[in-house]
Amino acid sequence: MAGQLSATGKAAFTLEAVVAGGLVVEQLVTTLNAAKPWQLALPASGIVGLTGPSGGGKSTLLAALAGQRSCSGVVEFAGRTWQNGRSGIPAHKRDMSLGFQDSRLFSGQTVAQNLALAHRYSRRPLDSGARTQLQADFGIQHLLQSPVEQLSGGEAQRVALLRQLFHNAALQLFDEPLAAVDQALVIRRLLPTLRAFWERHPALVLWTSHNFNEIQLLADRCLWMENAALTGPLRLQDVARRLQFGDFGHTCYSRVEALVVGQQGGMLELSLGGHKLFADRVTGDYARGQSVAFLLESGDISLSLEWPGLSSILNCLPVTLVGRQALDDGRVRLQLRSGTQDFQADISCLSFERLGLHDGGQYFAQFKAGSLAGL
Template identity: 65%
Template sequence: MELTLPLFRRAVQSLDGDGLSVQGLVTSLNTDTPWQLALPAQGVFGFTGPSGGGKSTLLAALAGLRGCTGKIGFGNVTWQSGKSGLATHRRDLSLGFQDSSLFGGQTVADNLALAHRYSRRPLSPEERAELIECFGITPLLRQPVELLSGGEAQRVAVLRQLFSNAAVQLYDEPLAAVDRLQVIRKLLPRLRDFWARHPALVIWTSHDFDEIQLLATQCLWMERGALTGPLPLREVTRRLQLDSLERESCFSRLEARVLCQEEGLLTLSLGDATLYADRVAGRYRAGQSIAFLLGSGDIGLCLEQPGLSSILNCLPVELREIVPLEGGRVRLRLAAGEQEFSADISRLSRERLQLREGERYYAQFKASSLAGL
């Protein structure tokens, strides 16, 4: 799987620098709104906003692939100063696009081998094999990249970036063509685990806010060439609230602490309540803080705490808001301590239960409803 190509081998850069600094960055897209950005050397940040706002342009400028002026630096290395920029291959980064941009005329194995060969933080053979298996790439290794489907090519492209394991990793809609259930239940938990063991500065660009909720705790927002952030996920959630109301259901991010994991069942603590999750793809340790998604259509509400049931999870909640939806349904904004999430029920159920804002109830949901673990 080794290739010999005329690429430059760069010196290893420490991740213990000042992080990413962007000052007065201007492209042809944002002449009136220069970009300012300061991010730490480690952490996963979401990046979203309306289409055409300039997200891809910013990523390309950071990578040295788009003409720009201003200052860009990472750690103690200047990437851009005025109109002069460090060549892309000398920046300690990787950039993945939605169209994958795999090296043509090569097999999948060749593409992965090239990333590993020139990685400054190479992964062990065991970890590379585990990633290949998790991403479902094993049967594709000897396949020419031209024969891959869109989803297969995207999985290979993300895997190639992980093999490169750069200090700064930029992703631009990297899994848009991959089956969403596979992304939520299998790939995102594995990515989160990877970056926990191999810290880097990751900017994950996606229009699927559920991906961002699972991977990040803060988010950048780009609209009409104006960049803001990093922002707390709750603030971005409010910006997207109108869009979520138009969908049949939405996912909310919750955080809990791991109590134990055994026989495929994960036991969690959320405040004083105990929750259970099955069909878990990740590996977790006791005491670890983790995030998961809960679908608004997977939740039922009870006036009193129910007795023994095959539905394992029952969470005491406060009803903070009732929002009418189309199609005879309402969306409930529920709070468990300081954390909020949504539940969708019928208007008939609301009337029968005589639900009132400010009152306390019990939210029930199956162990299989906790997504992204």
């Protein structure tokens, strides 16, 4: 169906999909962007990232879409007009939810009461099995009877995100919802859970984050907001390129896609361009033939000139060196290509010289089963 998630979890960003009832934004102007009106067209379902430098206007855009910030222009969603000119329908009449970094749980209530309220006011309530499973996946069952005032910052964020899933709105807006949660938990457990949730319960999701790893694991496209100018949706590779020279830090994660072959010895077996890969510590449920995305950390990859013999490192891909960039800590970041997939590896300058690597050279990239994050 146009605008729905495809079997591979990819959103179809076609004009027909948008016309069929997605989000249409025309000439949207707030006090922040008077000279740069926002235009946007997105399908009715799929996950879209939103990132860009701090202070660029991301939160302002979300607030305007939610009807929580004075603006002019047009906002339509699912064939309904939310904003036209200077007048708009109030937030509670829009089939949407907006989640914030600072949680904003209802004080004086328990976690369970906060969740129950979201369920009660949902236009598409989840059945009790789905709610119980989500509570388990988010690791908050032991907190259900706790007053929200007693939660840690990370716990409160998980509850707030869960509350938004229980509400299950057609348009779900998120503003850095996991910034305070432990990254290992986010990458290994919460993001796979979210992806599986939105596969089963399609919605249009705008996921705002400074953490591009989150966006790479959730979304297929990403909006870029800088100095109040909105660009996109862009391909993830194009956003990654913008971030490389920004405040992304030294750790670099690449998003890689592969097909599920099956399970073996507690591991997930994948195929990338006909080459077998193994992943361990997998938390999601995957079907044979399904396309999955995972992250590879640049520091986890080593290169060799020949196909390695039997080794405890289970994964090896033939790669071509297509580019490189010197880092300021004595290492070099290599841009590697295997089939249609690009990813990056950081090695020392010493190794680079000893191996005599050069652009266009064919090598072998090795990484452990535990290096495939986000599955």
